[in-house]
Amino acid sequence: MSDQSRRTFLKAAGSAVGSAALVSGTVSAGGSETPNTRFLVDLREVSRSEVPEDVEVVHDIAELDLLAARGDPEAVPGTASTTPDVTVYRDSTYEGGPVKERDAKARGGNGPAWDSGAPTATELQWDKREQRVGDLTENPGDGKTVQDTTKGEGSRVAVVDTGVYDGHPDLADVVNAELSENFTTDQYDFRPNGAGDHGTHVAGTIAGTNADGEGILGTAPETEIVAHRVFSGVPGEGASTGDTVAALAAAATKGCDAANFSVGYPPANPETDEWVSGVKMAYRRLAEYARSQDMLIVNSAGNAGIDMTPDDVISLPTEVEGIFGVSATGPIGYLWDDKQASREDKALVKLEDGTDSPAFYTNYGEGTDVSAAGGDADLEAAANDVPGWYYDLVFSTVVEQTENGPVAGYGWKAGTSMAAPQVTGAVALVRSLRPDASVEEVEAMIQETARDAPGGELYHGAGHLDLRRLVKRAR
Template identity: 40%
Template sequence: MRPQRRRDFLKTSGALLGGLFAGSTVVAAERTDRFVVKTNTVSRLERAGLDVVYDLTPANVAVVEGSESDLSGVSSSYAPDIEVRLQEPDVNGSAPTEAHDEPGYPVQWDKQDQQIPDVHEVTRGEGTRVAVIDTGVAASHPDLEHTVNESLSRDFTGDGFGAGVPAGGSHGTHCAGIIAANDANDEGVVGSAPGTEIVDCRVFSTTEGASFADILAAILYSVEIGCDAANLSLGAYPVPREANGDFYGKVLNSTLTYANKEGTVLAIAAGNDSADLQHDKNFISLPNEGAQAFSVAATGPKGFMFDAGDDAEGPESPAFYTNYGTNAIDIAAPGGDALLDAIETHPDTWFFDLVYNTLSTPTYENGEYVGATHEYGWKAGTSMATPQVAAAVALVKSVKPDLNANQVKSLLKNTASVPEGYDKTYYGSGYLDVLAAIES
């Protein structure tokens, strides 16, 4: 795979597809030298002198590098590659990390609420595989070294730092820990499906963005290696439906439909913009609004480790930042919440309402990745809710291996329910119930 030239992404305001809405942390910027093409063959593209970076023709897609003039001579169905960024609520910037290895289950409200110890009496996710398409997963983290398949892991960025490393930041390691942190090593934290196998598909490097094309390629690779689920805690919003936005949506639809048909459930974060995805008809949220995406909203407690008074809420309550929309959301899961006033009034305990799990912070010297510091800490977001669902897919497939992707999603939705007193708008089919799903 040839290196990807991230410096070719345009950073000017004129290249912005979506811009910034209030509360949004996502910008989608066009690239000038690389294009996503709708096609079922790459031969004409190669004959035109274009460099085929990714042959994704099983999903009727290809990614090429070269001049637009050469491309326009052989195809009219294309658009520039774009940049997708991570979505994290601002509260994560205030959350602490911890470098010690003290057992962390007592503060894992998410695993307690999902009755994960009882789930593990039935299955730990053995015999399954989950791809984490993110900033990189630290294979050497003491709570993940048992689960990451480094030989199958891939670096899609072309930065040369490799795979099985958190070269793009700690986000991917946190997601992987939520899925599969070791429950049998008497240290650290617990994952929902510690018996599953994690494949690191790194699409983020030292820059803030990830290539849309790299993400598509990582999805197809996840299918190729037989992943039961792929976790995508990333996105771009708002992308206008007009012009290229419609094209990106169609390319995404064909890619996700192919993956779903081949048996890989795509758990995708709904986003953290507090946006009504049901009624924003002029915009697209990529990739969670693609066909066959299993879109995940976030919930969390208020006052898990402190007295929140009248503001107290349980783990199933909608998080303040989560995107929503009855038909736009498939399911809700624990992603963490926060009382913003409590950051000042309860500085030592407010962050316990976030999700606690594995972290690995990368270190660089002279621009080269030299290692990572393994830690534990708190994050919130639909990014944290999504791996809860990816893990649930692994757990279901472990006990019901003959189910296809649609059947797995239906089972998770049918065993979920909307909590009493809350609106379906924030839940889709309901709040994730892992134990009910594996026992049904």
Template identity: 40%
Template sequence: MTPETRRTFLKVSGAVLGGIATGTTVTAAERTDRFIVETKGGSLPGDLEVIHEMPGVDFAIVRASEPELQDARGVRDYAPDVEIRLDDPDVNEEAPTVDETSVADEPFYPLQWDKQALDVETAHETTTGEGTRVTIIDTGVAAGHPDLEVNEDLSRNFTGDGLGSANPAGGYHGTHVGGIVAAQTNGEGVAGTAPGTDLVDCRVFSPGALASFGDILAAIVYSAMIDADAANLSLGAYPVPRQANGQFYGRALNSTMTYANKEGTLLVLAAGNDAADLQHDKNFISLPNEGAQGLSVAATGPVGFNWGDEGLEEPPTSPAFYTNYGTNAVDLAAPGGDADLEAAEAEVPGWYFDLVLNTIAEPVYETDDDGNVTGIDGSVYSYGWAAGTSMAAPQVAGAAALVKSANPSYDANQVESALERAADVPDGYDKTYYGSGFLNIVDAL
């Protein structure tokens, strides 16, 4: 069966396969208490409460009502802040976790088909990412996980929820993403692509909440301010109409991303999991995936790794069933995990081996009598499987750290160029799903 035929079958039949199909499609929800404002000449509106100043760009995030904005000084234009979700296929909810204590003496590299496909072992003969920095703009990266080293001094909480940073306050997702980038090669657990990089947590999700677009923009600016070589954004909102406020959001995003790129920070973005053709959806935009100066990453994955009776049905380089695509909308493809949905529905042993295995940390929350989260009372550290372009993007962010480490004089565009020049579209597959091709770290080095 050709890849295109298989993809069409999955897109049509996924909805009837037990609910573990493609990611849901949602439009970003507007907030009524916060606004993104375009300032006049970069001057902050002094009569409004500024949440994020964002130096370097002519935008700021403020808390205000719309009448207050209309009368405010220094405001050129504005739009409501919007909320953005994590964007992973529902299949992740069915994947198991592995207790950390059961693997302390047995590294999981043999189960990391993603790192094997990228040949990170050979790449590490050149560099492990020393002298570089990567920020994870996500739910939080657990500094306490035994397989991670997180720069707690530089880590920031952008949500205003008071729960701190360098912890998984918003859920396990950010710790999984951070591990894909930089899990330590310390003789236990799993390996990351760039274990030598300086990993920084930029938390934009609170417990049970969506992320505010304004917080994400502020985290991008902060990443540039601390000289991050790459910032990973495994999040998104789609579809957002291009008209009306969509034009303003696109302008704010493009301004912020262009600033970060100019400052040397390569922005690595998950393409999304709606199985959508981003090339031909002219009336909609995907935030932040379609912003200027970003590197958009689609997902690939095997079917049958370590569990199929006849070996691999699909190789690790084949497009994942859920990934967004589009020749000029996607820049690279990288391992994000795939799944045989019928096998998952039937709970065939080992079906989840086709997902991506890495670090997770699940927070233990303190709550009040009404169930509201008031604090974090530790975390449970372990390893788990997940799939999505959320998992593909950090493969590229880690690779960017390796390229930058080996070429310290490279700017963000040169790092991206090196990654794209080294990539190739696998034989028998359509460029639509790959952009420049499948990530090739060794050749990029």
């Protein structure tokens, strides 16, 4: 299927999804306020003492001179003192294929119960194989892998998302439960608790430990993850700007080297969408604070398939100065024939589109700093359930909520959500080698070592992430 037809399909499908995902008690981007609404209070426009007592403060984000509040925004004096607390969305587009349960340990076995003859978990990780992250092949040759130099030891990154399931065998030793936190208003902890496995998938891409050699290997398996949950486990409730800004600011305060933020907003027009200026202001202050604490915010560029360059289109928070935006790439045809003879790295050269080709859904243009592996899809193949079509998505850790509790597994997702954690893992590698490197130095190393890719600067910014060149520069 042509690149253009795949993009056109997504725009139609994406708008249908976005319009259905509104948060109760919050203003959606383009929606209307509910009586008990959430809003942000700018303490540079109004003093704390002027905020009425019947306005509930949900988050006091003192580092940014902001409050996330609930109540009547008109009760706060000053027309410029409040802005709507709009809904945020997870930047993943597709899920596909059967979820592989990692239940052998529960049955007393030694590893996952893969179907006989099916690709193993490590074989399905094209994103890590293209980067030669670790020894995932049976015939690695004489070349060094990225993890021969560093595995991210000594670094710390935040995953601001749906929560991270630290009971997954590939994540059990990397999540700092003491520092992890729930930033929603529900009663649960930092784990997903019904909020979905998006954050768990992201975490595996960053720091999966491949616990027994048959699981997910992350870019930086020896980094430490701080899980900040901003999506609620309560049905009908989602994530708000106030929750996410508070969570990101707290990540910087906790000494994180990077914060993965695979979250965004629908494309907006800054001239007609009134919420844009207030939200942009919040993220601008956030970026300034994060950078003052030497933390890089890594953000997914969005999945609307749009050029973010025109002045009448804006994608937040990617386009805010100081936030590192990542577009997505992916292959078409990886392991589709599913033959043993084509396994290992041979599969990376038998592709219709290369792993660094722009994904059909990715935003591009203004705000794109680099591209990274987020997965792609041939929609005709997906619609016709062609065997293996989902192998072009990103394979990582997932969790399913069941009546008997959470069940760890592996599954496929695609989106700029899946591309951002590739870069977050890269930051962990750099900071492991150069703990005193400034944010500006880390950014420069990632961009200067990125390689040229199909579509050029428009789709890839400085280029496509290249971990081998990066760690060689950082040593």
